[in-house]
Amino acid sequence: MVLPYFAISPTHKPKELAMADNTAITPENTSTPQEEHTADAEGQVAAATTPEAGQEQAAPGQTASTEDAPTQSAPVPAEPQPATAEAPAPAATPAAPKPKAVPSPAALAHKAPHVKAAPAAPTYSQEEIDKAEAFGRVDEQGNVFVREGDQERQVGQFPNADPKEALDLYARRYLDLKEKLNLFASRLRSPKIKAHEIDESITSLKEETSQPEAVGDLAALRTQLEQLAEKGQTRKAELAQARKDAMAKAIKERTAIVEKAEELAASLGDSTNWRSTADKFRSLFEQWQHHQRTTIRIDKADADALWKRFSSARTTFNQARRKWAQQRDAQRSETKRIKEEIIAEADQIKDSTDWGPTSHQFNELMDRWKQAGRAGRQDDDALWARFRQAADVFFNARQADRDKTSVNERENLTKKEALVAKAEALLPVKDSKAAKQARQELAKIQEEWDAIGFVPRDDVRRIEGRMDAVDRQIKAVEDAAWNQSDPEADARVSSFEQQLAAQLQDLDQRIAAEQDPAKKQELEAEKATKEQWMNAVR
Secondary structure, eight states, X not given: OOOOTTOOOGGGSOHHHHHHHHSOOOGGGOOOHHHHHHHHHHHOOOGGGSOOTTOOOOOTTOOOOTTTSOOOSSOOOOOXXXXXXXXXXXXXXXXXXXXXXXXOHHHHHHHOOOOOOOOOOOOOOHHHHHHHHTTEEEOTTXXXXXXXXXXXXXXXXXXXXOHHHHHHXXXXXXXXXXXXXXXXXXXHTOTTOOHHHXXXXXXXXXXXXXXXXXXXXXXXHHHHHHHHHHHHHHHHHHHHHHHXXXXXXXXXXXXXXXXXXXXXXXXXXXXXXXXXXXXXXXXXXXXXXHHHHHSOOOOHHHHHHHXXXXXXXXXXXXXXXXXXXXXXXXXXHHHHHHHHHHHXXXXXXXXXXXXXXXXXXXXXXXXXXXXXXXXXXXXXHHHHHHHHHHHHHHHHHHHHHHHHHHXXXXXXXXXXXXXXXXXXXXXXXXXXXXXXXXXXXXHHHHHHHHHHOOOOHHHHHHHHHHHHHHHHHHHHXXXXXXXXXXXXXXXXXXXXXXXXHHHHHHHHHHHHHOOOHHHHHHHXXXXXHHHHHHHHHO
């Protein structure tokens, strides 16, 4: 039989009850409950020496067996045989007391295993005891009866004792049972009680209240138990509904985790951030584990179905990420191969001094490099260092050549500026003879000019313009002398003079409006040339 969790400890059974259950008690060997309680506290040795709370007195007229009789570590007075209905028990002569032998620690360790101290027995008021005793009586032979309705039932025997003391003993038994029912009623209100505890407690209490050897209002006790049984069934229904609600809530919460995982699996694509998505799946798995540890246990069928969905979503993600990783590795390998080819081509042309075409080739290689994609950070850094090294060889060499060329061109500019000044010194030319001599000198200057070479690009137009202006002025005088005898030539000269006048007027306006010093200088040079032409025409 399974006792309820709140069953009162058998060690709290009054000593009088234990003795009444096993043998008759004479007034000589009977003590008050308080004295017995003190004796128990001082002389408790082993649980094996104490009769079980469930052991009861033998049937009236029978002698208690030696297995039921309590054993003591010290000699006790001889006890008389229980009284029977046919013959009263003779008075027992107490034996002379002998000094108690003090057991050694080894003997105590061998014979008396440690027993935990039991909680204090409940204390009942005298009013409660009196009400319970009203349902019982004790006859002259010490038989104790309880009244149940219109009938009586013998519940025990307490011969050679005061009837009040006997009724007190059995009334306390009744109150103990009532206390168990009250404790069970209190336990029913606890949120931690389990359905199986309710069933086990009711079963145990029904057995104990069926034919209890106690004195009290047993009918009320059984009525209270029936009411508690009904409340127990109601409480079980509440617990079942609460469990059902908790189960539904747990399934809903875990389903939400599964749906998030399925949404992530359904959103996978080319733009997926795989590292971030992996972190989200890891977080969802941790939520799953925490929910599994801290909430009600879900039915296996539902738990398996939800886990199958969650696991399927994770498998979908893992397979997609593995496929993406394979494609990425293949793409990186191809990118690495392309960049190796670009580096090989760059190594072939890095020592070229054909600056223009080679610069164009390096620009094309750079475009191909960008279009090739990435080969992984580590490989990309190493490949780029190799390509940059080849490009630096070429571009550093080209820059060094440009620096050298720039120095030579500035020297050439200085020489050509001296020549153009020498050519401008030939002007003005007034007649054909002077024009002829100037032409000869200009031809010599032109030969030296061509031999010097290039000048800086920014100065080409300016320096060439000044030399062309000298040539045009000399040519204008030559043309005028050749056309002096020709009326048509005179007409052309007159027309040319008009054109020069209009051009000079236009140049004056442009020079006044120009803000750029370099362009303004070019316009002034052009004006000076046209003025010389005008002088030659006149």
